[in-house]
Amino acid sequence: MRWIPRTGEAKIMTETDTNPVLTISGLTVDFDTPTGPVHAVRGVDINVRAGETVAIVGESGSGKSQTMMAAMGLLASNGRTSGEVTYQDRNILGMSVRELNQVRGKKITMIFQEPMTSLDPLYTIGRQLAEPMVVHGGLSWKAAQAKALELLALVNIPEPERKIKAYPYELSGGQRQRVMIAMALANDPDVLIADEPTTALDVTTQAQILELLADLQKRLGMAVIFITHDLGIVRKIADRVYVMKDGEVVETGETRPIFETPAHPYTRMLLDAEPTGSKAVVDPKAPILLEAQKIQVAFALDAGFLTPSHVLKAVDDVSFSLRRGQTLGIVGESGSGKSTLGRAVLNLLPASGRVVFNGELISGKNRASMRALRRNMQLVFQDPFGSLSPRLTVGQIISEGLLVHEPSLSARERDERACQALEEVALDPVMRNRYPHEFSGGQRQRIAIARTMVLKPDLVVLDEPTSALDRTIQKQIVDLLRDLQTAHGLTYLFISHDLAVVRAIADTVMVMQRGKVVEAGQTEDIFEAPQSAYTRELIGAALLTQSHLAEG
Template sequence: MSALLQIEDLSIAFGRGGRQTPVVQGVNLTLNARETLALVGESGSGKSITALSVPQLLPYPLASHPTGRILVEGESLIGASTATLRRFRGGALGMVFQEPMTSLNPVHTLEKQIGETLRIHQGLSAAAARDRIVELLEMVRLPEASARLGAFPHQLSGGQRQRVMIAMAIANSPRLLIADEPTTALDVTIQAEILELLADLKQRLDMAMLLISHDLNVVRRVADRVAVMQQGRVVEQGEAASVFEQPRSDYTRALIAAEPSGRPRPVANPQTVLEARDLRVWFPRRGGLLKRVVGHLKAVDGIDLAVGAGETLGVVGESGSGKTTLGMALLRLQAATGQIRFEGRDISRLGKGALRPLRRRLQVVFQDPYGSLSPRLSVEQIIGEGLAVHRIGADAAERGALAREALAEVGLDPALAERFPHELSGGQRQRVAVARAIVLKPAVVVLDEPTSALDRSVQTQLVELLRSLQARHGLAYVFISHDLKIVRAMSHRMLVMQSGQVVESGPAERIFTDPQAAYTQRLLAAAL
């Protein structure tokens, strides 16, 4: 049987003329129908650009292929005509991108975005396309699929947006699915469902899958073969079981060993710095001709919590459970009812002017570092912006020096201050986001999925960094994550959320070793 995908001696370079920089060299890969090949490696190893070269989605002519061939069903794609590439893209080749918020069009509804590929490749009528879209959204377990057709990407959680991307990718029953971190933004139970779904589709459609992932647990579960990339080269490949059980490369062994370990440093009688009582965030549901309120979506429903100096409160739960909404409400970035006290002061009803001096003490690190860092500002300007707003530093030179000190504290070379976000790796961007928060000397930092887009080795480094910063500065963390291994390495106490409510809370180690709620038990069984 001939291979569905053949990559032969592929090299990729960026630049023009004699100033080309090679980033991928000598890659040889083969993928057969119904087979899953996983590309693994650290951030910047060349995984994603190797995958993007298959449908020819690199920024040509800035990108080029000095050597190599890419064959899909025997047809060469390097240098193929626009018509040929259009036929393959979204048809025989489906693509799930890494960052759904930047991949989905923010001004188009879900129905319009998924329907576009159905009309182009299948010529479906509006009614038939609508039925197919609902079917696809139900296949990827999007809640209330038929009611979501008019929704925009910003109205969905990170996990829900990723499921929409998967629905778009499988819309035309592709023979090859390229999945670039397809479960990155998903909680552990939905990860299992999506992986099961992809495995089922692979068999039913004779579909092959090229999987790019930093999550070695995912790779273990779904890959038939594994190729390990380092600095643009494949350093090892083979059957998945063989690579994981008997790795030949030192680099592969280091990747497998890179797991968050240890526990947070114990804190004796921490002084409470942030607490909430009966916190609620209800979004109105409107219906009928006059769009009257007919009900409420209870994103956060009557939650009590407290976190002390030097302590980490882990918040876990499935996508859509209300974790991020809770974090934003605690920071007064989301309207809420109930009481929020910071350093003993009720801040629930403070206006914008009264809140501003407190903002430097209440900081956040967002889930998507690429989306939360301005592409038009240098790293120094990004970190220095908060300093300028709060009038810290006598002048631009002093603020620049403080920004460089913050970069050094998060383990980055201060020389990176002159770079822009697109010139950094994912791990570097997230460290810049952490530097932007700590440069203001906060008391509380809300960390919203800070490791979800990072490979395992970089995740481990970030966990060590966050624990070090917490010990040094007595920071209180509200740590929101679906990755329970990282939550265990970071958290002193935990809240488990389901449908806007806390179903279990207490010391983190007790919850991990003796969970009481059935929902918590199901989460742990899916992850550990």
């Protein structure tokens, strides 16, 4: 087991470190499907040297993740590969599972986008950290547990002695991602593959994870392959970039020239995909559609046997008003209370305070009383795949609300309304007979928006509707939401940790931290002259300050 440097110490590099530690040559990946083969990766060449960070960028479906999944031998059963993946002068692509397990999880490791689905909910963090060291490193369970504790401290997990006994659900998203990084480092790898490891994290946690990875790379001298669609991250961390489109590398080179003088139109399109512009100004005399006064949401947390429970104030004395046609952006870190607030104003969970919608007090109304109002108060979720029933066709999903709120419509009329809703979100109505799994992430989010728009609501609460999407798709969704708002006079409550998206869509912004509002005001005032230190931290972490833009 190799020595792990202390903070501030770096591994000494040798001449051999200038040679590629991992080389991918002529890699192809094909998937057999009922409708014929799908060519996911087409003759890709990639290499990375020790201590170097290489970024692979591209939209969803570009083949970037499948390239590295193939290199790790982790393709689905219907996948086929050819080419070479060379590590230590051996082609690992043709290795048996037994041989490959001596490399992957030990010398080449991988961390994934969503740690909650990668960590086993039935085992403690300590057990899951120790297992790869026992299986791949040959340590005893006792020695592996001791090393696991060191790793938790290495990745800056607070109270590692307590967290090592915790289960995944007891940790925050950022802490779970740190655990995944610790697990990847357990056997001192030469290559770390990070597949969208920060996409689901808020901006401050994202910045912390990136800083941690950079620090660990410097100290351990490992190569990092960073797969992402976020070019802001790439500009900050990568030495070299590979741009992929339709399974092929269309451009490669050092990071700075790629960003300053991209040679391929696709690279330029990715660079220009940041959500931009702003929405039309709302008449300051427009009637108030939604008013929330002193909203509080509290949860009783059981601390354990013989230990008194305590109360968590998820939303603490929050007030705001929203005029017709206006968009209020609510931003903050994970756990700030922004999503809980959105559900509270829709009367989807118990809360104290007053909520007045369209002149009617809705606080305390029961489910039956709220039913008539639901068509005018709609919700769009972060994960469209999770919110769309896999058993229903797209047409059935979109028209389902009409069965409840307009039962007098005939089946033909419901189908016509579903077609109109699909056309409004720029999808072909012919697609209404397909199922959600047959669509891309961006298309599924359009379907979720169409399901909302078919009821012609007054208020739409959008809870992180773009965070899981590529920048190019994000821009399209933002443009779509602005167009729909203009066409139908919609009012949005837009919840997000992505400040670039909020800046492009919101009239006003409310910044939340630990359940409280720390700052609120007009969007440009918040971004150009933030008054709160916390707001300045959020903007700085999101790489949106003017100094960063100037550096670009």
